[in-house]
Amino acid sequence: MKRIIQQLQPYIPERSIDDLKKELGLSKLVRLSANENAYGTSPDVKKAVVNWTYDQSNRYPDGDAKELRDLISKKFSLDPEQIVFGVGLDEVIVMLSRVFLSPGDEELVSAPTFSEYALHAEIEEAKVKSVPVFNSGQINFAGMLDAISERTKLIWICNPNNPTGTLETVSDIENFVEKVPNNIMVLVDEAYIDFATTPNASAMDLTKKYPNIVVMRTFSKAYGLANFRVGYAVFPKIVSVDVQKVRLPYNVNSIAQVAAVAAFKDESFVRNVVEKNALERQLWEKFFDDNKIKYYPSQANFIFFEYPDADKLADYLLHHGYLLRTGLKKNWLRLTVGMKIDNEELRNLIYDYKG
Ligand SMILES: *Cc1c(COP(=O)(O)O)cnc(C)c1O
Numbered sequence: 449m450k451r452i453i454q455q456l457q458p459y460i461p462e463r464s465i466d467d468l469k470k471e472l473g474l475s476k477l478v479r480l481s482a483n484e485n486a487y488g489t490s491p492d493v494k495k496a497v498v499n500w501t502y503d504q505s506n507r508y509p510d511g512d513a514k515e516l517r518d519l520i521s522k523k524f525s526l527d528p529e530q531i532v533f534g535v536g537l538d539e540v541i542v543m544l545s546r547v548f549l550s551p552g553d554e555e556l557v558s559a560p561t562f563s564e565y566a567l568h569a570e571i572e573e574a575k576v577k578s579v580p581v582f583n584s585g586q587i588n589f590a591g592m593l594d595a596i597s598e599r600t601k602l603i604w605i606c607n608p609n610n611p612t613g614t615l616e617t618v619s620d621i622e623n624f625v626e627k628v629p630n631n632i633m634v635l636v637d638e639a640y641i642d643f644a645t646t647p648n649a650s651a652m653d654l655t656k657k658y659p660n661i662v663v664m665r666t667f668s669k670a671y672g673l674a675n676f677r678v679g680y681a682v683f684p685k686i687v688s689v690d691v692q693k694v695r696l697p698y699n700v701n702s703i704a705q706v707a708a709v710a711a712f713k714d715e716s717f718v719r720n721v722v723e724k725n726a727l728e729r730q731l732w733e734k735f736f737d738d739n740k741i742k743y744y745p746s747q748a749n750f751i752f753f754e755y756p757d758a759d760k761l762a763d764y765l766l767h768h769g770y771l772l773r774t775g776l777k778k779n780w781l782r783l784t785v786g787m788k789i790d791n792e793e794l795r796n797l798i799y800d801y802k803g
Pocket residue numbers: 483535536537538539562606610637639665666667668674677678679
């Protein structure tokens with residue numbers, strides 16, 4: 449076995465709600481720890497999945513995901529060959545790490561950010577250098593440029609960033625990419641970009657202009673398809689051809705493809721989710737302002753906030769039916785924006801909490 453595997457800190461997935469409920473003796477438990485879609489999934493997805501032709505079960509799925517590929521490339525005016533699909537964006541992160549990192553290489557991340565970037569770099573026996581975000585939560589692009597070395601191969605920009613929720617402008621990202629040497633890939637993880645209410649927030653168009661920028665999307669968040677595992681990356685065309693070589697040929701199954709197609713077509717569902725989320729997010733930010741609780745301004749479907757003895761608060765909330773994400777930064781909690789009724793109850797719980 450690679451030595452590194454034995455030393456790795458694994459990513460700990462969420463426990464099942466049913467399990468937790470049973471253990472804690474709760475009749476209701478709302479998971480606001482995994483940034484899932486609080487409003488469910490488009491009803492069109494159910495129709496599409498139920499109508500899926502079961503008699504194709506013995507056949508391999510379309511390895512090209514052609515229908516989905518055509519839809520996405522049309523929407524963003526891409527060459528269809530720019531897209532590489534993964535079993536969730538998680539798998540795309542694995543592929544990118546595998547393709548670009550050799551033992552001894554380096555990747556740069558901003559901190560705090562999504563932990564899977566570092567995990568997969570470590571598996572490839574590469575080093576991870578992290579550059580802390582500013583006090584505002586914004587990415588320190590100048591610091592990232594300074595941290596580039598001869599061994600740097602990848603730079604991760606999560607936008608909006610998980611867990612801070614903060615958004616970087618496309619022009620800041622473009623200015624950054626222009627200064628990064630062409631042999632280093634800049635990976636922009638847009639898992640939450642649909643939730644951004646700032647106009648023109650996506651860096652997608654930059655993939656047509658620069659040879660070293662990749663933009664990643666997932667169906668797990670705004671489209672409410674976390675269970676189906678579909679994500680993709682958009683590459684400059686010359687790069688995607690090589691990345692396709694490491695993709696398992698039938699990675700995304702037919703039901704997932706059918707579900708993603710239906711979800712992608714139902715633009716009104718996503719629009720509605722984004723609107724409701726923005727409204728609820730605003731109410732949370734007002735609550736934090738009113739109660740002098742520090743948080744980062746969010747453009748995502750979650751908010752990261754600071755609270756004294758945060759783990760104790762999280763434990764209290766858990767025993768009252770709300771699961772938040774702990775352990776990302778000392779005395780900070782990440783809260784997925786939920787449905788109105790849950791947000792209201794949760795704010796009352798926090799307001800009344802006496803430590
Ligand atoms: C949720 C998340 C992902 C992974 O999404 P999947 O498509 O469900 O694998 C990737 N990046 C970030 C920042 C995320 O928060």
